[in-house]
Amino acid sequence: MTAHSPDGTDDAARAAVLRGLQRVVQETDRYVDEVGARHGSARTDLEAVAAVVEADRRGEEHSPGTLSRHLGLSSPATTALLDRLERSGHVRRARSGTDRRRVVVEVTDVARDLGRDVFSPMAAELRAVLARYDGEDLALLGRFLDEAADAVARGRRPPGA
DSSP: OOOBOTTSOBHHHHHHHHHHHHHHHHHHHHHHHHHHHHTTOOHHHHHHHHHHHHHHHTTOOBOHHHHHHHHTOOHHHHHHHHHHHHHTTSEEEEEOSSOTTSEEEEEOHHHHHHHHHHHHHHHHHHHHHHTTSOHHHHHHHHHHHHHHHHHHHHHTSOTTO
């Protein structure tokens, strides 16, 4: 017998969705580790490159400080990461175009190529899955995923914050 919530929804279906989300996260982690290793890039390096590429795509500047907060790294660890990414040609540090006192992290074509090489196979597989859904389904999935990501972000805050 299947357990139901007071509002009539199926708790087993909710549990299946949560298991599915957990599996997506686990498979994504494995993907990043395995494909990144084939390209000689560690997870943190790929996460940093992805963050800088995404900021660039939005037309925003990424400072070492914002990158540090985004990745949850200390300032010295971020400096070591940026040194490594600069040596490999993935990023460069430059002065901000709006405030010359600020240092920003800029993405290079090498990083864009790495991102494309690493993530294109996964993106192609996901696009094939999405092609099986209509616009209404996709809108629902998009809302759900946004809300789920927000819920995860809220859940990582310390109690009482």
